[in-house]
Amino acid sequence: MMQPRIVICTGGQLGPFALEHIDTADLLIGADSGARFLVNHGYRPDISIGDFDSVSEQELLAIRSSSSQTIACDPIDKDYTDTEMAMRLALDLQPREIILIGALGTRFDHSLANVHLLALASEAQVPASIIDNHNKITLLTDTAFISHHGYPNVSLLPLSLKVTGITLTGFQYPLDDASLTIGQSLGISNVLLSESGRIAIASGLLLVIQSRD
Structure with missing residues (x-):
């Protein structure tokens, strides 16, 4: 059986373009406010993960109720960004491909760190790409x-x-x-x-x- 493609939606710049890259057969992972974006657009994340410090308590309740699984962690006591946690989780599932949307934005430090995550996927021999409305980045x-x-x-x-x-x-x-x-x-x-x-x-x-x- 072919392994699924995984789409990770994280908390950078998002918009209608992001929805164009989601297929019904994809396994969806929402990272922090990326999970909120998926839920607000009628998607049910297979996994929502992060410290959820970018969402309100009410939004987190909606994420929990609309996700098949929610993995929450302490915002202080963690070693990885929400996006890296989502990427490492995705790699553990051994997908045939990973698409990262919402990985670029106004926080250049997070954008650059997310580009570096492509090296993790490369080490695991999993094709991965970052896509936004203006760019597609691969390694x-x-x-x-x-x-x-x-x-x-x-x-x-x-x-x-x-x-x-x-x-x-x-x-x-x-x-x-x-x-x-x-x-x-x-x-x-x-x-x-x-x-x-x-x-x-x-x-x-x-x-x-x-x-x-």
């Missing part, structure tokens, strides 16, 4: 084909100190066995020449950021 460790899907810009940034052997096929600005190190902007704002392109690397962790204005 590459070998080779991938990416599709346009309404995101005309493609930027490449190293998450490790160095990424080597970068080869791009099907892009306006090709690369052949190139390297990127932290602090370089060489990989910013490339463009697919058609509906899909190929990215291959030899070593390192490469963020692939597809974006639109």
